[in-house]
Amino acid sequence: MAQLGLIGLGKMGFNMRERLRGAGHEVVGYDRNPDVTDSTSLEDLVSKLDGPRIVWIMVPAGEPTRQTVAELGNLLSEGDLVIDGGNSKYTDDRINADLLAAKKIGYLDCGVSGGVWGKDNGYGLMVGGAASDVEKAMPIFDALRPEGPREEGFSHAGAVGSGHYAKMIHNGIEYGMMQAFAEGFELLEAAKVVENVPAVIKGWQRGTVVRSWLLDLLVRALDEDPELDDLEGYVEDSGEGRWTLEEAINNAVPAPVISAALFARFASRQEDSAAMRAVAALRNQFGGHSVKKVGG
Amino acid sequence: MAQLGLIGLGKMGFNMRERLRGAGHEVVGYDRNPDVTDSTSLEDLVSKLDGPRIVWIMVPAGEPTRQTVAELGNLLSEGDLVIDGGNSKYTDDRINADLLAAKKIGYLDCGVSGGVWGKDNGYGLMVGGAASDVEKAMPIFDALRPEGPREEGFSHAGAVGSGHYAKMIHNGIEYGMMQAFAEGFELLEAAKVVENVPAVIKGWQRGTVVRSWLLDLLVRALDEDPELDDLEGYVEDSGEGRWTLEEAINNAVPAPVISAALFARFASRQEDSAAMRAVAALRNQFGGHSVKKVGG
C-alpha cells in the first residue's frame, strides 16, 4: 500500500482521503481547519511521510496552489513528487514544475472530475508529466479512479500541463452539454406541448442518444423539484470555461457552443443589461418604440 | 400631382400623409380615429378618389392588413392599384396579389424604413411587384423617399413579395448592428478603462468605420441620458427578426449574429430563465455548488 500527503481537505480533498483510505492507502492530510487535519503544518505533514514522498495538492487554483508548491519546494527532498490535483490553469504547471525541478522534485498535474460523487464512483483523472512520475503515483491514481478498465477513467495526456489542459477542455464541453440540456428543458417548459416534462426527461435515460450522467443528474434534480422553481437562474463560472474560450481565441478555433454557454452564465448574473438598455434606447430613438422606464 | 388613398393614420401613416401633402400630392386618409381621418369609411375613401385609384395600406401586419385588402377587393375597380406599405410577412403578399388580380386590381408590396424621422428625412423604400404598377406609383414613391438619387433610397426589388422580403432582411441586419453597438457599449461601461464613454461614442461619428445613422442615434440617446439608466434593458421584437431567422433555417444559411441579436431580446424579457435554473440545478447536483434559492 502507498502513502500520500494530501494538502487541502475541503469538499474534494476530504472525499478523496476517504476513498484512498478505503482502498487501504495511508493518507496524511493537512488543512487549516483543525477539525479535519491530520498534521499541524506543512512541515509536520512532510515529516510524517517516508521518502520518497508523494504530496497531492488540492487547494484553490492560482495563488494558493502556487504558494503551496513554493513551500513544498523548500520542505521536500530530491526524488519526492508533487501532484497538483486542483483546477489550476495549465500555464501554471510549467512554472510549478520548473521550480520543483530545480530541486530535483518531480511534478505532475492532474485534472480531477466527478464532483461530490467521486468518493463512491471514483474520479475521472487526466495527468500531465513524465511517465516515470506517473508510474510512481499509479497506486494512488488507481485508487482514485473509477473501477473498470484503467484507460476508461484515467489518461496520461502528455507533458506537464496537459492534464490540466485536458480537464479545462473537459469542462468547456461540460458547459456546452449543460446548456444544451438547459435549452431543451426551457423549450419543453415554455411550449407546454409536452404535459409531463419530468417524465419525458426521465424516459430519456435509457436507449436514447442523449443518455448521459448529466441527464441522470437532471432527472435527480427534477425528482426533488419538478419545475426547478426552488432555484434562481443564477449561475457562477469557475474559470475553466473562460480559459477554454481563451484557447479558442489563441488557436483560431470557432467555439460557438462553448462561448454561448459561458455567455449565458454571464447574463444569468446580471440584474439588468447595459447592452439591452442600449438596444432599447436605439429603438426608442428611431421608431418611437415604447420603452420601460425605470420605476415606470 | 398625384392622388392617393391612405388607410391607417397611426405614427407612420400620419407622418407619410404630411410628407406627401408637403410635396403637393392630394391624400385622402382613412383611420378609425375620427380625429385624424379624412373619410368616414373605406367606401367613403374610395368614392373620394378619381380612377384609376391608388390606395396605400398602412395598418398592422397580419389579419388587419389581409382584411383591408379583402375589403378593397370589393370596393375598387379594374385598373386600380393597392400598395401594402406595412410590415407584412412576404408570404402574405402573393395571397393579397392573387386576390386582387382576380379583379384586375394591381398590387405592390413596399417595405418602408426610417421610423419617425421619415417625415423630414424621407423613407427608404423597397418595392415588389410589376414594373408597370411601380411606374404608376412612382410620383408617390418619389415624394416619400429621401432627396438625392432615386436609386439610393428606393429599389424595385423584384416580383410581388420581394419588397417586404428586402425589408425583412434589412431589419435582420438592423438587429445585428444594434446588438453590436450594444455589446460595445456594455464593454466600455463594464471595463471602466475609458473614462468618458459618451465622448468616445460621440467621437466615432466622423472618420471611423462604424459611423452610421444608428451610431448618431446612440449619441443622441447618450446626450439625453449618459449612462442610459433611465431605461430598463427590456426589448421587444416586432416579428421581422424572427422571420429572418426562419429564412436562415429554410435556406440553410448560417446566421449566428442575427440569431444572437434576436435571442438577446428574448432573454431581456425574462424575469428568470428556466434554462439557467436547469444549469444551476445540474451544478448543484454534481458539485455541491451553491445555488441561489428563491427567497433565499
Added chain:
Amino acid sequence: MAQLGLIGLGKMGFNMRERLRGAGHEVVGYDRNPDVTDSTSLEDLVSKLDGPRIVWIMVPAGEPTRQTVAELGNLLSEGDLVIDGGNSKYTDDRINADLLAAKKIGYLDCGVSGGVWGKDNGYGLMVGGAASDVEKAMPIFDALRPEGPREEGFSHAGAVGSGHYAKMIHNGIEYGMMQAFAEGFELLEAAKVVENVPAVIKGWQRGTVVRSWLLDLLVRALDEDPELDDLEGYVEDSGEGRWTLEEAINNAVPAPVISAALFARFASRQEDSAAMRAVAALRNQFGGHSVKKVGG
C-alpha cells in the same frame, strides 16, 4: 403475445421487426422492397392482422407518412390503432389523428431514439396520444424499449403530437451535445498541448461529468480513425434541429447553443460562404486589406 403490422422496413423498421420478433411478438411487415416485405400491399398487410389491429408506420416523415395514414384510414376499421414512429413534425400528428378519428381509428405518435443500436439495446420511446391507446400498445412499447425500469426508457408525454415534440427537443439537445464534444475535440487537436487526444477522450468514459453515450461513440470512432481524417467535415441535418429552432422562435426562448450547432452544420456544407465574401469585400474596401481572389 401481441400482433403488429409494421409499414416501412428500412434501417430502423427492419431492426425493430427483429427486436419485436425476438421478444415473441408476431410482426407482419410491409415494404416496397420485395426482399424484406411480409405482405404484398397495405391491403394485404391489413388482411393478415386480427382485429383490433395495431399498425406501426416507420416511413419517411412528411408526404410519405401522411399518405400512409390516409391509406390506412381507408383500410382499417373502428377500434384499430395507428402509431407513427417516424420522425414526423409534431404538427402533422393532429392532422393524422383527426383524419383517423373520423373513422374511429386511434392514433399515437411515438418518437424513437437509439439508431442502429436500438435492435440490441432497445429504443428510447416518447409517446403522445390517449392513455387508453397507449395502454393497448404497451406490450409493443415494452418490447421495443430498453430493459430496466419502464419509465427510464419510455414516456407518455401527453396528448397527440407530444411524443414527436419530445423527440424533436431530444434531437435539438443532441445537436448541442455533439457540437460541444466536437469543439472540444478540435481544440485538443489544434492546441497540441495534449499529446494523446484519443487516450484523453477514452479516459473520460468513467467518473467524469461528460460521460455519456455520445462520448462512448466518439471513443469508438477514434478507435477506428484516431484523427478522424478519413471523413470530411460535412454534416447533414435531418429537420428536427431546424424545427427545434423554429420552436425557440415561436416561444421566444433563447437557444444559442442549439442554433449554433445547427448553423455549424449549415456552414459545413458550404464550399464558399457568400457572407464571408462580403466581409472580405468590406475589409478590402476600407482598409485595402488583401483578399484572396478566385483562382488567385
Added chain:
Amino acid sequence: MAQLGLIGLGKMGFNMRERLRGAGHEVVGYDRNPDVTDSTSLEDLVSKLDGPRIVWIMVPAGEPTRQTVAELGNLLSEGDLVIDGGNSKYTDDRINADLLAAKKIGYLDCGVSGGVWGKDNGYGLMVGGAASDVEKAMPIFDALRPEGPREEGFSHAGAVGSGHYAKMIHNGIEYGMMQAFAEGFELLEAAKVVENVPAVIKGWQRGTVVRSWLLDLLVRALDEDPELDDLEGYVEDSGEGRWTLEEAINNAVPAPVISAALFARFASRQEDSAAMRAVAALRNQFGGHSVKKVGG
C-alpha cells in the same frame, strides 16, 4: 504650424503624412524603405526636429512598436512627447508610458480609424493620456481628424491606454456590423426572392435604419462585382476582435454577436473542420448516417 516626427510610412503612415502636409504641418518621416523616408535613422529623425519634439509611431503593434518606444526613450529628451498611433493592445500602453515617464518623456496612445479613406476624409481619433499632452498635440490631431465639430471625430477617452481600448471596442463593433451585413447579403443571395440584390442594397443608402459607411462600401464593392464572386470567402483577423472577446471574458460581459463574427472569420480560413468531422463521425456511429469519405 506644428512639426512632427512620423515613424512608419506604410499604407497608413504614408497617407497621414500627406494629410498633415496638406494642412501645412512639417513632417519628418522615417521608414526603412528608402523610397519614402525623409531621414536615414531614428537618430537622424530626432536630430531634425526642434524641441520639444512630438514623435508619432505608426508601425506594427507588438514587438516593433515596443522596440521603437524603447529606442525613442534613448534618443528623446525631457519634455518630448511620443504618440503611438498603431493598433497596439491597450495593455502595452502602460508599459510604454512608464518607460518614457522615467525619462520625463510624455506618452499618448491614439486609436486611428478610417483606413485608406482617411487621407481625404480624415481619421477618427481616440486618445488616451494626460490632458496636457493631448493639448500639446492638438494641432496634429486637428489636422488628422475629419472636418466638422472636433468632438464628432476625436475623443480624449481617459488615461493612458484608453485610446487603444476605445479603438479595440470600435473594431469589435465593426466586426459585428460587418457580419450583420454579410448574413443579410447571403440570405438575399440564397433565397432568390429579391431579384436584384445589388439594387436593393444600393437603395438602403438613404432613409433606412441601416444606412452607414459600411453599407456605402458594400454598395461600392457590389458596383465592381455584383455577386462578389471574384473573391474567396476567406477573412483574416487583425487582433482587435480577439482582444475584445478577451475583454468580454475578463469583465463577464456577454458578447454573442462579436464572438460570432470572430468565429465566422476563423471558420472562413479552415479548409476542413475537425469539429465537423467529429459530428459526422458521431452521426455515423449512432445512426449509420452516410458520411463523406475523403477522396470518396
